[in-house]
Amino acid sequence: MSKQSPLATAALSLLAATPELVVQLIAPQVTKDSVDEPLLAAVAVALAKTGDAPAAKGLFARLFALRPTDVEVAVCLAEAAMAAADPATAVSALEKAFALDAQADTPAGRRARVLAFKLEKQLGSA
Amino acid sequence: MSNDDLKKRLKKLTDSIVEPPVGEMAAPYALALAQADKFVALTALLPPTFVVRALVGPMPGEDPERTRMQKRRDAVRQLFLGGERKAAVEFMKKHAAAQIPAIEAVAKVASETFGKPDAKKKLGAAIKKGQFTDDLDPDTLAVLVLFQCEAIAEAPLRALLEDGRTPDQAKLEAALQRRADLVSLLSQCFLTRPITKGETR
Numbered sequence: 054m055s056k057q058s059p060l061a062t063a064a065l066s067l068l069a070a071t072p073e074l075v076v077q078l079i080a081p082q083v084t085k086d087s088v089d090e091p092l093l094a095a096v097a098v099a100l101a102k103t104g105d106a107p108a109a110k111g112l113f114a115r116l117f118a119l120r121p122t123d124v125e126v127a128v129c130l131a132e133a134a135m136a137a138a139d140p141a142t143a144v145s146a147l148e149k150a151f152a153l154d155a156q157a158d159t160p161a162g163r164r165a166r167v168l169a170f171k172l173e174k175q176l177g178s179a
Numbered sequence: 180m181s182n183d184d185l186k187k188r189l190k191k192l193t194d195s196i197v198e199p200p201v202g203e204m205a206a207p208y209a210l211a212l213a214q215a216d217k218f219v220a221l222t223a224l225l226p227p228t229f230v231v232r233a234l235v236g237p238m239p240g241e242d243p244e245r246t247r248m249q250k251r252r253d254a255v256r257q258l259f260l261g262g263e264r265k266a267a268v269e270f271m272k273k274h275a276a277a278q279i280p281a282i283e284a285v286a287k288v289a290s291e292t293f294g295k296p297d298a299k300k301k302l303g304a305a306i307k308k309g310q311f312t313d314d315l316d317p318d319t320l321a322v323l324v325l326f327q328c329e330a331i332a333e334a335p336l337r338a339l340l341e342d343g344r345t346p347d348q349a350k351l352e353a354a355l356q357r358r359a360d361l362v363s364l365l366s367q368c369f370l371t372r373p374i375t376k377g378e379t380r
Contacts, residue, residue, distance in 0.1 A: 144185050144192075151192055169192045176186050 057091045064095035068102075075099035083112070090119055097129065106136035117146070124153040125161040131168055135175070143172055 057065075064079045080096045087093060097112035113130035120126050131146035147169050154162030 140182075140185050144188050147192055148188065151195065166193075169189060173186070173189045173193055176182060176189065 058089050061089055061091035061095060064092055064099070068095050068099055072099035072102040076103050076105070080108075088119060090116060093119070094126075097133070101129070101133050101136070106133050107139075109133040110137045110139060110142065114142070117149075122153060124150050124159060124165070127153060128161045128165045128168065131165065131172075135168065135172055140172060140176055143168075147172065 060079060060082055064075050067074050067079070075096060076099050079092075080100065083089075083092060083096050093112050093116045097109050097116060100106075100109035100112060110130065110133040113126060113133050117123070117126045117130050127146050127150040131143045131150060134140070134143035134146060147165055150162065150165035151169075154165065157163045157166055
């Protein structure tokens with residue numbers, strides 16, 4: 054985990070109540086080569102909350118590249134990919150989440166199981 | 180990657196999911212699920228027939244001619260699934276209150292959950308005490324529980340679980356038997372597109 058920057062601190066403090074502000078004010082500050090993990094996480098969550106699933110997916114994918122053993126990030130990526138109608142990315146992310154938490158020991162691991170059922174249903178009815 | 184390939188990969192994932200043993204389902208599993216999906220957690224805590232009957236229709240052995248109740252159930256279900264939760268409550272109050280007076284009181288609490296944070300706690304506390312289970316129409320309770328799943332505060336739910344209240348063993352076993360139904364319900368509630376007005380599923 055990288056040290057939390059002032060920008061990330063601001064984003065995290067705004068995230069719960071006003072994710073729109075994070076998207077409007079802080080997301081533009083995220084450069085394409087940023088490796089500020091807390092900032093990426095906060096902006097990605099804000100984008101997901103405000104309905105910009107494709108952008109959220111992109112940031113979660115970048116974050117997962119930085120944290121390849123973080124099951125929570127894998128699950129967030131899967132969820133964003135599902136919302137962005139990208140089942141291939143969602144399945145890949147869920148496979149990684151299942152592998153990272155093989156026994157579903159963590160809440161994120163269990164959430165991955167719920168998402169797998171949901172995605173299976175989505176694909177089945179597509 | 181074709182859709183079929185994705186389905187196969189997903190099936191492999193879902194097939195790997197192992198059911199928790201009945202005795203271990205109560206606190207840790209439901210608590211973890213609560214963080215992922217309150218609906219699942221509550222189905223583990225509450226008498227499962229309430230949830231199942233309200234959403235999948237008559238259980239095996241039930242009289243299929245119970246059309247009146249079925250129609251009411253379907254109407255509320257459609258309202259609920261369509262995101263019309265206030266309308267679902269109003270419908271429920273209008274059509275069910277005349278039969279079961281207790282519903283009025285519960286519906287009032289339920290209605291308040293839309294505007295008053297304290298009402299969430301009241302309903303959560305009432306569920307915790309089991310006040311509803313004896314004198315409420317199961318279908319009505321199911322609707323209450325379902326829309327409350329999203330509204331209920333996480334803290335009361337966690338307290339409910341951490342209090343160590345273990346659901347009745349027989350009911351848990353019944354819940355596991357109906358697991359397939361519940362998974363299907365989950366999908367209905369949270370996945371598929373909302374029903375548009377006038378449309379039936």
